[in-house]
Amino acid sequence: MKILVVGAGATGGYFGARLAQAGKDVTFLVRPRRAAALRERGLRLTGVGEDETVTPRLVTAGELTGPYDLVLLSVKATALDAALDDIAPAVGPGTAILPLLNGMAHLSRLGARFGEGAVLGGVARIISTLNGEGDIVRLAPVASLSVGEQRGGPSERVAAIAAVLTDAGIDTRVPDDTLTAMWGKWVLISTLSGLTCLMRGTVGDVAAVPGGRAFVEGLLGECAAVAAAAGHPVPKGELDALATMLTTEGSPLTASLYRDVVSGAPTEVEHVLADLTDRARLHDVGTPLLDLVVLHLRVHEHRTAAD
Incomplete structure (x- = not known):
């Protein structure tokens, strides 16, 4: 499964790093300044007894070529409009978009841009932050993802995504009612x-x-x-x-x-x-x-x- 993680912050960076550590096909879409820092220091995880560094595969806006199977969208709501433009080249007819933003308003905005059927429901539970050097600091052990169709019920693509996440050691749940x-x-x-x-x-x-x-x-x-x-x-x-x-x-x-x-x-x-x-x-x-x-x-x- 070809995965694009949009943002390498406290949430997307953590789950993307876990996928990369497990050998999954993961690319991070980041801003040029963040890309420079990650190329220099690597994507570092610390806190809760861990101190690890991942060398991520990076792209910046304008460098994307061809569609991805899964777009893991983890940006602040204030950056959502720019992110919609940035990820457009990565979204093809079979792409699933898994947003990890809080609230609900992003679902309609993503659906209007890429089609409601492309957009899954998602919940990230993690307590983390970035320190002054851009490292991901976990503040508590909790770290899980929930993924499902907005309409509810099982689907082949959700099962496939959950399998990939679980195989990477991520605590993954598929709720009966994702919304x-x-x-x-x-x-x-x-x-x-x-x-x-x-x-x-x-x-x-x-x-x-x-x-x-x-x-x-x-x-x-x-x-x-x-x-x-x-x-x-x-x-x-x-x-x-x-x-x-x-x-x-x-x-x-x-x-x-x-x-x-x-x-x-x-x-x-x-x-x-x-x-x-x-x-x-x-x-x-x-x-x-x-x-x-x-x-x-x-x-x-x-x-x-x-x-």
Whole structure:
């Protein structure tokens, strides 16, 4: 299977490296500056007891020739429009596109450009970041991928992709309802991003102060209510587990969106959080806490643009 990994960041870089280590036919599509760094240092993985270096096969936009069997799309939502143009030469009639972005808005944009049938549903669960040298730092052991048809049900191409990922040692799952799995991840990411960005602290910081747990539970309830109204309720057991994880005292957990805020970088507020509030309005679901998070982050975006 000929695989193109779009982006060599904290998520796509990790899973692409695992595929490359397993001897799969993997090429990374990256920007020229990232390509130069990777050619000099290699793609380095660290954290959680690992310290490994992969020598990746690289291309930049304009160097792609011929279609790929699988395009693993792992870019920030803010870079999605440019990525659509970049990957166009790699998408042929039989290409499957597996996006690993948070939220749901990218599905319609990819479908409009390449056809809905080309686009799979996907969920990446990994807690990682890039350090100052561009190395991938895993912050927790969790690292899994879920893949499936948007319409649900089994398919030959999903089975083939899952087999390749599993053979590379990646914890791979094929959920019965891929869209509901994506909504579950969206609820998690929105709650985690909201509580850490608005409160400017870790999960443990928020849980340690009076009112912190109630705030988290209220925000989680709002996000879950939107998912339920959209027809993709998060199972109670999963919600209970999320509530426990997001109210654990001493937890150092933060969201990547929070780390963007702290570093003064642009965020995915519109794609991840504002889109969720828009869907809440469509279903007449009140989200006052989530609305406050969106307002807070839009002020950050305004400041970032001005700077």
